[in-house]
Every structure is written in structure tokens, then in C-alpha cells.
Amino acid sequence: MASTNIANPPQNSRKRAKDLVLNLQDKICQGLEAVDRKGAFEEESWKRPEGGGGRSRVMREGNIFEQAGVNFSEVEGKELPPSIINQRPEAKGHEWYATGTSMVLHPRSPYIPTVHLNYRYFEAGPVWWFGGGADLTPYYPYLSDTRHFHRTLQQACDSINPSLHKIFKPWCDEYFFLKHRNETRGVGGIFFDYQDGSGKVYKGQNPNGEAANIAGKLGNLEMNWEEIFSLAKACGEAFLPSYIPIIEKRKDQNYGDKERQFQLYRRGRYVEFNLVWDRGTIFGLQTNGRTESILMSLPPLARWEYGFQANDGSREKLLTDLFTKPQDWFKDETLEEKCHPFHAVD
């Protein structure tokens, strides 16, 4: 295994990773309050009986955000759950340390996408790794918004290594995949996990995912601790510039009950992904995490409707046909003509 070649992390690795995600939480919350202009974050600090704790922040009934949750946590435990030990057998029998920030924003307007971000760092005995990413889930999608989000994250990845985005983009499509619906959660973004320097890619939920093959073809992607740290930092700092311009562009678009009902219906899919497939959620619930903080990702209101199908030729059908399937957002020249009839380009 490549992971036996991993260099040791720097001596102050835990503190540096913790400061990174803590600062990220601060900056993101400031940026969100500024754009919302009404809502303010309420903060709750908590301790975990087995060790560690966190700082949960929630904004409710804001101008832009119906609910925004931004968590920070730093936790320790005796033994990682089997789901992680399977992927990192070297961690077995060792105490573990993890710190991270995670965020899900549920805007009120169906024209502003839901968005998720998470960056985390683990140490367990001889092994350490970074994981994280960000992904966008529109209800009434726009090609330009999708491209802006992807482009901003790509630039952050490129600043570390121009091969990375080629892997992390398809890995995101592969991970944020609802197998029981044969849909991606949304238009994706970037995702990486177990990054320990070996450059190894793990399969996501979608059995047809291509991330590992692509990584194989790209060849040597080894990075040291500092490079992966810088990657997490660059991607984390790219979040506000990737998302705020979408808010500014969409916030004054009017919508009616039809759009609201469709948004609530699609939020049901968000619940399904998080509770059925999301490793972070399952990890939290398995390790006796703080339930209220873990489930802060769930929407304030969601709807299910048996047998719902969007009408052919509708804006809603465009979402399921095009924007919940993996796409090459930059290079596919058919996307514009497919979006054009729905005024969904720009």
C-alpha cells in the first residue's frame, strides 16, 4: 500500500488543521451574514462525553437563508467505526482525532441553490488524512451559475496541482449520488477523501463512477502534508467567491407557489441523500456525535409526493434530465442549446 510511504505530519498538525477549519467557519459566517443583511448566527458550544467538542452556528429566518448551519468540531475517540477502518486498516486499535467544519445552506428562494461544504482532518495512530469538498444543489438551475461555481473551485484546485480538479470533480459526482434515484444530488463541485499523500481515490456511491480510473491515468499525484493542507485551505477560501455571486444574481427574481412546492419536493431528495448515503452523517450518528449538529444539514421544511414526475418540456424536467446527471459543464457545447429554451443559461 502506498500509505506506508506517508511522511509524518508536522508536529503542530492538529493545531494547524483546527485553526484552518475554525477560521473557515468564522470567515464563512461573516460573509453569509453580510449577504443576508437580516439574519444573524446563533452560536452554541458543546462538549462530547467521549472527548472534544464543537461550536455550532445556525441562522434562521434570514432574508436570503431560510436556514444556514455552519459547524465546527474537534473530537477524539478510542476506536474509529468499522466503516472507516475498512478504508484505513492501519487505524485499527488506535485512538483517533478529527477536526472539521461542515456547512449546509438552505436559501428561501428556489432560484438560489442549496450548497454544502465540509473540510476535515483525521489522525489515528500511524495514519492521517484530509477530506472535504463543496457541492451545489439548484432547484431552478442556471448554466452560468453552475459554471461559475465549478470554475471557482477549479481555480482553487489548480493553484495546488492542475491535475487535481480532473479527479475531484468526477469524484464529487460519484459521491453525491442517490443510487435509489439514479440521480446526483445536484450539479456537484469537488470532493476528496482519505487524502494522505498517496493520491489514492476511493469509489463513491455510483458504481459507474470514473474518478479512480481518471486518477490512474493521470499517474503520480503524491502530495505531502503541506500541499494537502494548502489544498483544503484554498478550496475552503474559494467557497464565498464561488457562491455569493449566485445569490447576488438571483435574489431579486420573483417566484410563486409552484416554484416553492417544487423546491420543497426536491429538498426531500436532500434528506434522502444525507440520511441514506452520506458517510459524514453516518459517521456522526455511529460515533455518538451531537445529533442536533449533525442533522442541522436537513432542510427546515421538505415534502414528499408519491409518483411525482415533472412534465415533459418543463423547467422542472430540465433539472432532473440535465442537472442531476454528471456533466462536463465547461466543454459540453450542447448544454447551452438544451438550457436556452428554458431561459436557464444566464
Place this chain on the structure above:
Amino acid sequence: MASTNIANPPQNSRKRAKDLVLNLQDKICQGLEAVDRKGAFEEESWKRPEGGGGRSRVMREGNIFEQAGVNFSEVEGKELPPSIINQRPEAKGHEWYATGTSMVLHPRSPYIPTVHLNYRYFEAGPVWWFGGGADLTPYYPYLSDTRHFHRTLQQACDSINPSLHKIFKPWCDEYFFLKHRNETRGVGGIFFDYQDGSGKVYKGQNPNGEAANIAGKLGNLEMNWEEIFSLAKACGEAFLPSYIPIIEKRKDQNYGDKERQFQLYRRGRYVEFNLVWDRGTIFGLQTNGRTESILMSLPPLARWEYGFQANDGSREKLLTDLFTKPQDWFKDETLEEKCHPFHAVD
């Protein structure tokens, strides 16, 4: 293992089990339409690519029921998923057959509990088993309704063997348990699984569950195929008499937005149980089941609220303190005095 002593099922076992659950679906739907007086079931028949199919029925926007879903399915497959093989290793490598009916009713009024029923029959190579049960999830609970529901199911169990209810009642509390909330889903009812004649009881989600210990103390509970078939039949037929009187008693009680909001919030717990812990849901999603039918159990509308806690001394707090914890509904004499201040006895 006791299961090596299992008698073979009768020759027409599949047909008899199928007719049982099919008739149950029919009778229940008729009873629900009669009590609703407005809503009617729409039916969809479907086939499963790997073999078999089903008949899904849904009532929407009824008088009593905001949504009522009653499924029937008869399906076959090559190999059972690992979660079942773990419990029934003899089934490994064998084709399987399963038939069952499952139902979740989401009434509009917060005074009428949500209710679930499921009875199912499996064959796989040398093994067969029945499973099922019914459980009640009130929002604004009444002790008399809870007792009526339990008493009716108890009588059905007693008609087969007076020891059964002593096991199936705690097994239900143990199975319909949200570990991440330390709550039962509601006031329970009955639950049994893998009933193949050996009388063995399997642990549910709640690690403190007592069902297996109780079964051990009660001693020999072996039943033959006919007896377990009769048990499923008796319990299934007890459903309408266990539930319809609760509707009749509560349907004209007025409620306001506060009660509605609390109901929507608690429906979030129903979603959490079904997507995170329910074996039936996970089995369906793992075996490429029909997603729309499986997720028909989810409520038409649900709400999450970070950090919500019911006020001390409130009717809502009574639910979480008393009615989402295992209770001895018949013998515990303190229940009446605890419910009395909230007018929650009768």
C-alpha cells in the same frame, strides 16, 4: 441452531402467504376509505426487472388522511443482501421469494396518530420465515388510545399463544428505536421477525432491549408454519379494530397552527427512523426495490428545527418524556396521574 429442526412449509405456502397479504391490503384499504369518506385509493401495478412485482395504493388529500400508502409486493431474487444473510446464513447462495404488505398512514389531524403495519413472508432455499407488526406514533397522545391499540393487538397474539405478546411488545419498542435520539418512534405495538418456528428473538436497534431475555425466560415458544401463518393473519386482521376507533374519537377535535407545526416537526423523526434505521427500507433500497413504493412511508410534509425542545410542563413535553419511551401501558399505575394534568388520559 434450532432452525435445522424447522418443519417444511406446506406445498402451497407461497400462494397462501400471498393471498393472506393481498387480502389484508384489500380489507384495510376498504376500511380506510370508509372512515375517510372523501379520499379514494389510486392503484399502480408494477413489475420488478429482477422478478416479481407489486400493487401500490395511495390516498392523498383525504378527509382524515393527508396521505395513506398501502403496498403489496411479491418479489424474487438471486441472492439476499448481506444484512439478511447475516441473520439467516442458511439462505446464502439460494434464490429467494418474498411477499408482504406494508402500510403507513399520515393523518391530517395532530390528534390522530400516524400508524404503520407490515406483514411479510420469506422463503430462501431451506429456510422460511414470517415477520411483521404494527406500531402507533401519536403527536398529541392519549393514554386510552394507546391502551386500546395495544389491547387489540394483544388479544390477536393471545389467540395463538398467550406468551407471544410478552415478547412482541418489547421487541417492538426495541426495533422502532431511534438510537441517535434515544427515543422510541412512538408508543409501539407489536413486532416480530425471522419467525421460522424456532421461537428465536433477534436484537433490535436499542442495545438495552429486553425482548430476547424475556423470550429466554418464557421457554419453549416453538410454532409450526400453520401457527405462525395464523398469527400473521390474526394480527393483520386486528389492525382496523385497533385503529379506526381512535380516528372516530379524535377526528372532530380542533387544532391550530401550533399543533400542526409540532406534528410536522415530529414527522421529521419518522423520516429519520425510516431512512436511518428501518430494515425494511434498507432492504428495499439494497435489493433495487421500487423506490417510490418504498418511500411512500415518508410524510407528505415534514419539518426540522435545530435545537427544538418542548417547554417544561407542556403537552409536547409529555410526548417526549412519556410516549417515546418504552412503557408498561397496562400495568403502570402512575401513567394516569402523569397524563391527567394534560387532559391526555381519555
